Amino acid sequence: MRVFFRLCKQALQDVTLNPWAQLLTLAAVTLMAFLVGIFLMAIITLDHQLGVIKGETIFQVYWRPGVEQNLIAGQWRQLRLLPGFAHIQTYTPLEALQELEGRIGRNSSSRNFPFLNENNPLPATALITFTPEAEDYERWLTETTSYLARLEGVERVSSTPLRDELGQAWRTVNSYVLRPIILFLTLILGLVVGNTVRLAMLSKSQEVEILQLVGAFDWYIRIPMLVIGGLQGLVGSALALFLLRFIHLQIEQILNFPPILMEIQFLNLQTIVLMLALPTLLGIVGGWVGIKR
Amino acid sequence: MIDVRHLSHSFGPHPALQDCSFHLSRGEVLFLTGPSGAGKSTLLRLLFADLPLQRGEAVVAGFPLSKIRAAQVPLLRRQVSMVFQDFKILPLRTVYDNIVLPLQVRGMDKTHADRRVLAAARAVELENKLESSCVDISGGEQQRVAVARALVVNPRILLADEPTGNMDPELALQIMDIFKKFQNYGTTLIIATHSPELILRNPRARILRLDQGMITQANWPGAILNKFSSAVPLAAYGGGARHDSTEERDG
Numbered sequence: 001m002r003v004f005f006r007l008c009k010q011a012l013q014d015v016t017l018n019p020w021a022q023l024l025t026l027a028a029v030t031l032m033a034f035l036v037g038i039f040l041m042a043i044i045t046l047d048h049q050l051g052v053i054k055g056e057t058i059f060q061v062y063w064r065p066g067v068e069q070n071l072i073a074g075q076w077r078q079l080r081l082l083p084g085f086a087h088i089q090t091y092t093p094l095e096a097l098q099e100l101e102g103r104i105g106r107n108s109s110s111r112n113f114p115f116l117n118e119n120n121p122l123p124a125t126a127l128i129t130f131t132p133e134a135e136d137y138e139r140w141l142t143e144t145t146s147y148l149a150r151l152e153g154v155e156r157v158s159s160t161p162l163r164d165e166l167g168q169a170w171r172t173v174n175s176y177v178l179r180p181i182i183l184f185l186t187l188i189l190g191l192v193v194g195n196t197v198r199l200a201m202l203s204k205s206q207e208v209e210i211l212q213l214v215g216a217f218d219w220y221i222r223i224p225m226l227v228i229g230g231l232q233g234l235v236g237s238a239l240a241l242f243l244l245r246f247i248h249l250q251i252e253q254i255l256n257f258p259p260i261l262m263e264i265q266f267l268n269l270q271t272i273v274l275m276l277a278l279p280t281l282l283g284i285v286g287g288w289v290g291i292k293r
Numbered sequence: 294m295i296d297v298r299h300l301s302h303s304f305g306p307h308p309a310l311q312d313c314s315f316h317l318s319r320g321e322v323l324f325l326t327g328p329s330g331a332g333k334s335t336l337l338r339l340l341f342a343d344l345p346l347q348r349g350e351a352v353v354a355g356f357p358l359s360k361i362r363a364a365q366v367p368l369l370r371r372q373v374s375m376v377f378q379d380f381k382i383l384p385l386r387t388v389y390d391n392i393v394l395p396l397q398v399r400g401m402d403k404t405h406a407d408r409r410v411l412a413a414a415r416a417v418e419l420e421n422k423l424e425s426s427c428v429d430i431s432g433g434e435q436q437r438v439a440v441a442r443a444l445v446v447n448p449r450i451l452l453a454d455e456p457t458g459n460m461d462p463e464l465a466l467q468i469m470d471i472f473k474k475f476q477n478y479g480t481t482l483i484i485a486t487h488s489p490e491l492i493l494r495n496p497r498a499r500i501l502r503l504d505q506g507m508i509t510q511a512n513w514p515g516a517i518l519n520k521f522s523s524a525v526p527l528a529a530y531g532g533g534a535r536h537d538s539t540e541e542r543d544g
Contacts, residue, residue: 003400017385210381213343214395214442215370 004223011224012231018203022232025200029236030243032192033279036185037244037267040275043178045265050170056086056129057141058160059148063124065093067153072124075151082144084132096122123155186278193236193279194286197229201290222288229287233279241267241275294319294450294481295340300349301506302335309335311506313349317483317499319449322476324492325485327503333485334378336503337452340483341375342366354449371399374443376453380435382427382442388414388434389423392441399446413441416471418464432459440468444475451475453484457491469494 015022063072069092076090091099097120128148132140141159148157204225211221248266255262267275295317302310310332317323325333338344340353342361351358354372356365374395382391392413396406414420417437427435436459443451451472457465469491472482486492492500502510 006397207383210383210394211398212367213341213370213375213377213381214398215367216398217367218364220398 003220007220007223008227011227014204014224015228021200021203022228025196025232026236026239028196029193029232029279029283030239032189032196033237033240033275034243036189037240037275039185040182040267040271041244041248041265043182044267044271045262047170047174048265049262056131057084059126059128059130059144060158061126061128061148061151061154062156063153064155065121065123067124069124071153075153076126079126079128079148082130082147084130084140084144085128086131087129089127091125093120093122093124096125186274190278190282193233194282194289197232197283197286198290200232201225201229201287204290225287225290226284227287229283229285229290230280231283233281233283233286234276236283237276237279241272294321294354295483296350296352297336297340298350300336300339300346300351302332302339302344302347308506310339310503313503313506313508315499315501315508315511317481319481320476320479322472322482322484322495322498324495324498324500325483325503326487326492326500327509330505331503332506333503334454335506337375337454337483337485341373341452342369343375371446372448373450373452374446374448376436376439376443376451376456378454378458380439382435382438384426384428386427387423388419388425388427388430388438391427391438392423392445395442395446409445410441413445416444417441417468433461433464436460437464437468440471444471447475447478448480450481451483453482455485455487457486457488462490465491466494 072092076088079085079088100122130144132144145157145159148154208221208225245266248264252264252266255264295315297316298314300310300313301308313332313336315323325336327333335344339346339358340351342353342356342358346359349359354369356369356372361369383394389410392410393406396409401409410423411420414423417440419434419437419441422430422434427438430438436456440453440456443453453472456472457468460468465488472484473495476482484491492498500510500512501508
C-alpha cells in the first residue's frame, strides 16, 4: 500500500514534467465532455418540456359576447364533472381585459382602457385541460368537442390534440432514435477520451521502457498511468460540468417567454454521475492500453 | 551463472549472431570485442531478455531465456543490470532520480536508498550533481549516471555495452576499477568494448572477439564452437590464460 501511494504521488509529480501534453489532453477531454453535455442538456430540456404536456388535451372555449355571466358560471361548474377533466382556467370578459393589459405591461384596465369598461368586446373564455385515457381516445375527443360546442352561448371551441400526438411521437422518437443516439454519443465520448489519454501516455513511452529495463513489474509501471488517465478523465469531465452549469445559469430563462415558455433544464443526477464516471473509467482504460507489454 | 549454447539471432534476413556458445561462472569477466556491427550489442540484449531468443539457448542467473515468460523478465532484471550504449536515462529527471529508480522499483525505503545512491554517485564522481537535471549534464556524465544506476543494486550479473565510450581515459580506467571491485564481490561481468586499455587492466579476463555475428577468437578453451572460427590467440589484447582453441572445438 505504501508503494501504491508513493506511485500515486509520483504520478501527480510527473504531471509537471510534461505540463503541455497533460494540459492539451485535459482540454480535449473537457471539450468533448462539454459538447456531449450540451447535447444531453438539449435532449433533457426537450424531454422535460414534452413530458409536462404529454397526454394532455386542451380545449379553449369562447362564449358569445353578452351572454349572461351566471349561465356561464354554471356551465363552468358542470365542466369539472366531465371524464378526464384535469384543470380549468376561466376568464370573465373583465378578467380577459385585465389579462390582456397585464400582458402588455400595465396594471389597471381603468387606467389604460377606460373607454372599454362599459363596452368590453372580449368574450368569456375557458381553458380546460383533460388527461383522457389513451384507449378510445378518438371517440372521447369527438364526444367532448361536440358537448362543448353544444353548450348554450358557446360561439367556438378549439382543441390541441396535436400536443398529445406530439407527446406520443416524442416517446416513440425517444425510444427508437434518441436513446441509440445518446448511447452512440457516449461511445464517441469514451473513444475520444480513451484514445486521447492513450496518446498522452505514448509521451511516457521512454520512461516505461526504462522502468522495464530496471526490473519494474507490470503493475508498478501501470499504476501511475492509470492514476493519470483516471485523473484526466475525472478532472476533464468535472471542468466540463462546471462550464455547463455556468452556461446553464446564464441561459436558463432565455426561452421562458410566451408562447415557448421553455425553461432550459440542467443535467439530472444520473447523467452527471455518468458524465463523471465514464470519462474517468475510460481514462483509466486509456492509461492501461497506452502501455505496450 | 551464464551459459550460452549455439545462440543465433537474425534481424530479418541479416544474421546478427551465429552459433555462439560460451560459459561464464560467478565472478568472471568477459570482454566482447570486434568491429561495429559484429553482434556484441545483440548478444548483450539477448542475455538481458531485451530481444527474444530465436535459436539456441541461454541460461542467465538460472533463467532459461528460451522459456522465460514476460512476467519473469522483471525477476531476471533484478539479478542482471545493463549499461546501454545510448545510456537509456530519463533526460527530464535529476541524476538522483535516475540512479534511485531501480531501488524504488524494488521497494527499498528512502533512507537506505539514499545511502546507496550517494555511494554509487561517489564511485562515478557525480555526488555533486545529484540534483542536476540530466539534460544539463555532459554525455560523459550521462554515461556515468547509467553506470551508477546499474551498480546501485549490487547486481549478480552486469552487462555493459561500451560503458566508457564517452569518458576520458582516466575516468574510464576508474570505472573499470569499480567494475573489478564488483567482480571481486562475485559479480559476473560482460563488457563490450573497443578499448584495449580496458582489457589490459584485467589480465585474468576472458575475451571473445566477434565478427559478423560469429565468435572468431577467444582466449580460453572451449569457447569457440563454430566451424568458421579461427584459432588465433588474442595477443593483441595481451590477455592472460590464452589457449589455441583449435584443439578445443567440439567438432
